[in-house]
Each structure stands twice: as C-alpha cells, then as structure tokens.
Amino acid sequence: MTATIDLERGRLTVITGPSGVGKGSLVNELLERNREIWLSISATTRAPRVGEVNGEHYFFVEKDEFNELVANRGLLEWAEFSGNFYGTPHKPVMKKLQLGFPVLLEIELEGARQVRKSCPEAFQIFVAPPSFEELERRIRGRGTENEQAIFKRLARAKDEISASNEFNAVIINDNLNLAVQEIEKLMGLIA
Ligand code: ADP
Ligand code: 5GP
Numbered sequence: 001m002t003a004t005i006d007l008e009r010g011r012l013t014v015i016t017g018p019s020g021v022g023k024g025s026l027v028n029e030l031l032e033r034n035r036e037i038w039l040s041i042s043a044t045t046r047a048p049r050v051g052e053v054n055g056e057h058y059f060f061v062e063k064d065e066f067n068e069l070v071a072n073r074g075l076l077e078w079a080e081f082s083g084n085f086y087g088t089p090h091k092p093v094m095k096k097l098q099l100g101f102p103v104l105l106e107i108e109l110e111g112a113r114q115v116r117k118s119c120p121e122a123f124q125i126f127v128a129p130p131s132f133e134e135l136e137r138r139i140r141g142r143g144t145e146n147e148q149a150i151f152k153r154l155a156r157a158k159d160e161i162s163a164s165n166e167f168n169a170v171i172i173n174d175n176l177n178l179a180v181q182e183i184e185k186l187m188g189l190i191a
Contacts (some may be wrong), residue, residue, distance in 0.1 A: 004053060011097060014105045015111040017127030018157030019082070019141030022173040023106050027125065029180045030104070038101040043069060046084035049144045059089070076118065079110035082132055082152045084128040086111070102187060106174055109160045112167075126167035127184060129139055132157070 043059040045066050054060050061069075066085050069075050073089055078087030086134050088105055096103050101190050105115065105122075113123055129135035135157060139150055169186050173179040184190045 011100075012103050012105070012115075012122040013091075013146075014107060014112050014115055014122050014124040015127060015183070016107060016109055017173075018129065018160045019127045019153040020135055020142060020157075021127050022138065022176065022179070023127055025176060026088070026173060026180055026183065027104065027106050029082055029176065030183060031106050034102075034184070036102060037104055037187075038096045039104045039106065042086050042088055043075070044084060045166070046086070047175045061158070074093065077107065077111040077114035079108055079114075081108045082149060082156060102189075109163055116166075123169075123186065124167045125183060126155065126164040126170045128155055128161060128164055129180070130171050130172055131162075 013029065015023055027039060031039055033034070041057070041059060042054065043061050043066060045061060045063050046052065046058070048060050052058065052060075063085070066078075066087065069089070070088060072079060074090055075087035076086060076090040076093055080086075086108065088107060088111065093103055093105070105111075106157065107115070112124055117123065129138070136150075136154060139153060145153065169184075171179050171182050182188065
C-alpha cells in the first residue's frame with residue numbers, strides 16, 4: 001500500500017474473483033456498454049498470453065522494473081499471484097479519479113485488501129462462480145494455462161472464495177449478461 005485516496009463512494013470500483021470466473025469477460029462487456037468507465041491497466045511480470053498486447057491488456061515488465069515501481073511508490077497496490085507479480089500504477093488512477101471518471105480495478109484478493117485500507121470508500125465486488133466444477137471447466141476451457149498453473153490457480157481460488165464475505169457485494173457469474181447488469185446497478189450506471 002502506498003497511498004491514501006479520498007473520493008466519493010462508488011467512484012472507484014474493485015472487481016475481484018478467482019481466476020477463470022469470467023472477470024475479464026464481464027469487464028469487457030461492461031466497458032463496451034459504458035464508454036465512460038476507465039479500466040486501470042496493471043503492470044505484471046507474467047508472460048503475455050497469445051493475443052495480449054503490451055499497454056492494452058497489461059504493461060508487461062521484468063522483475064527488476066516491477067521492483068523499481070514498488071520502491072518508487074509507483075503502485076497503488078501490488079501482490080504476488082501464482083508465481084507472478086501484479087500491481088496497479090498509482091498515477092493514472094489518481095488522474096482519472098480527479099477528472100471524475102468511474103474507475104475500475106480488476107485485481108486479486110490481496111490487492112483488494114490493500115485498496116480497502118488505502119481507500120475504504122471504494123466499492124468492492126466479488127465475482128463468484130456458480131460452482132467450483134464450473135470454475136474448473138472455465139479455466140480449462142480457456143486453454144491459456146498449463147496443468148501446473150491451473151492447479152495453482154484452482155488452489156488459490158478456494159482461499160479467494162472463502163474471503164468473499166469481505167466484499168461489499170458478491171455477484172455470481174452464471175449468465176454473463178445478467179451479471180453485467182448487476183454490476184451496472186451496483187456502480188449506479190443503471191436503475
Ligand atoms: P478471468 O478473467 O476471471 O480469469 P475469463 O473472463 O478469462 O476469466 O473467463 C474464463 C473463461 O470462462 C473464458 O473462456 C470465458 O469465455 C468463460 N466465461 C466467462 N463468463 C462466462 C459465463 N457467464 N458463462 C460461461 N462461460 C463464461
Ligand atoms: P491473469 O494472469 O489471469 O491475467 O491474472 C491473475 C490474477 O491477477 C487475477 O485474479 C487478476 O485479477 C489479478 N490482477 C491483475 N492485475 C492486478 C493488479 O494490478 N493487482 C493485483 N493485486 N492483482 C491483479
């Protein structure tokens with residue numbers, strides 16, 4: 001944690017949930033429908049997946065560069081997840097909030113906990129799967145991780161799901177369209 005943010009409740013929204021639950025799919029749809037939302041682009045030491053573009057999906061950085069960001073207080077929050085580091089660049093978030101945009105962070109549990117401390121006004125949403133079996137089907141169906149990475153992510157998913165009661169709201173991503181609508185309601189974008 002590197003900063004304290006003072007802002008209106010609801011301006012900053014955090015979306016957290018286990019790998020493969022559909023956060024990326026939900027966020028894409030949300031951005032498609034609500035052009036005013038600004039999604040923070042994280043820095044990560046993970047290797048790009050096929051089709052991922054530097055500066056669009058993530059800022060792909062080396063470990064040294066990531067350490068420098070941490071040392072220079074350049075990250076609003078950061079965490080290690082499944083053997084890689086991920087963090088939210090601090091400055092662009094502040095800038096967009098100051099300009100009055102609704103800002104979205106799609107981050108894992110430890111990062112959400114850090115934001116809860118530095119920014120208690122942020123609205124935190126946990127996205128849960130309809131069942132653990134369905135989560136496994138989705139993460140395998142995506143086909144982006146090897147068996148070892150899938151195993152790690154599913155093990156971590158159990159801890160994350162058991163922390164869902166820390167969040168302001170829990171959305172079950174069963175029907176994607178309905179889940180997006182629920183998030184839009186929570187963000188005050190639709191009635
Ligand atoms: P995350 O960003 O949480 O890791 P993704 O958005 O990559 O998850 O989704 C993981 C997989 O699940 C993808 O193949 C996606 O198409 C699929 N998926 C997402 N939401 C749903 C849903 N509501 N029903 C069925 N499949 C879904
Ligand atoms: P993936 O490797 O599947 O893109 O992301 C793995 C996990 O890292 C997901 O739970 C995602 O939400 C999380 N994540 C992505 N960016 C950040 C970030 O900036 N900070 C934190 N704490 N987690 C992040």
